Amino acid sequence: MKKITLLLAAFIGLTALQSCTIEEYYDENYVDGYSQVFELTNETISTQEDAYTYSATWNFTTAIFDSDNVLVYRWQGNSWTLVPVSYNLGGNDMVKYDYDFTRFDVKVYFSANFPVNELSNAEYNEFVYRQTFRVVVVPGGFAQKINYNDYNATISALGLENAPIKTLKLKK
Template sequence: MKKYFTLMLIAMFGIIAISCDNRNDDVLVNDNDTYSVVLDINNVNFSYNAQDGYFISRSFTKPLYNTDVVLIYRKTGTASDGSPVWQSIPRTLYLNNGNELDYDFDFTKNDIMIYASGNYDISTTPQYLNTQTFRVVLVPASSGAKNANVDYSDYNSVITYFKIDDSKVKNL
């Protein structure tokens, strides 16, 4: 809960800072060391250890630049046309009987860790731990003076904004 409170404070500060800005929103900053990449982690099961709980760990083939940002989306199903439905993480799933399951992640320039935790014994709901598919999107942090037009929680908005060809997905 402390993480979410801290994130909320940071988000509120960011909104206040952006709303007080009088710069021209059309000014773009070129990021010449980053190109957007889409990576998949397909049909993977979470591992468990006492230190990390339930987790998935992957290393990048090349270290990220300091100006790169990692976005992660979990496949939650398919649409009627067969296209995947992606949900951004961190995410809390509200299940029956007041149970809550959380997906979260962190990253360094060398790797990512995706976590699953809950307010109950999540091993009793293996459908949320086994055969999971995640999409990892690497984007430049400095792609523009402001990214106000990007909804980072919406996979399709991110793909469109950064002009990513997601038909060339690589496995991680």
């Protein structure tokens, strides 16, 4: 009798502990409806996380799918550079950009291995003040191999060469 009760309790416990899943369906061959490009122009990365890190957060206009991925590129005057990226300022001084994202927003971080307020005016203007980024949403079902380091190749593979580039609002 104890064995039956134990087996019944184990079965009920396993059944109760099953997680719910939410499935998102979209046609993997239909890229244009899900791939998007956003531009963040003349933005100052001004939210101080700590002495070494500043950030800025932008809300997506509509939530992206859980399965989607996000790429962030930084404009360097003549080309787009994939983030994360680091820059050597000389000596042991380094600065870098990184990012994270949720379904609802994307956050770009600027950090240094020294207090950010010790940047020279020229360094501040080059790395923090009036930055331009492009955010590319890549569908989770997109399986084509791409050199994501090359912004133009990424946009071309996603079929976004003529797509409108949308803007995002800075989260306050």
